[in-house]
Amino acid sequence: MDKIRWLALLCPVQTQSRNHNGVCACPRIYLPVCGTDMKTYSNSCLLKCGIESPRGRAMKLRLLKEGPCDERVEIEDIPQEIPY
DSSP, X not given: OHHHHHHHHHSOOOSOOBOTTSOBOOXXXXXXXXXXXXXXXXXXXXXXXXXXXXXXXHTTOXXXXXXXXXXXXXXXXXXXXXXX
8 A cells, every 4th residue: 555655646646637628537546535425436536526527516525534435334124023
């Protein structure tokens, strides 16, 4: 992981995430961040693309924290009664 962070220092993430055609283009650097949609983005540039998307603007997507989102364990279909 330290090598990846060192690479990020050598190749800083661009502040512009979209080119003149509106296409989102981000570097392939893995420095995960967590969005307020509880989705882990590979880096802050990809989160910025999400923020600038129509869905991101509608839900007011923002950075929740640096690092991956916490995994949630969801229990589905719990029976109301347990048969004996």
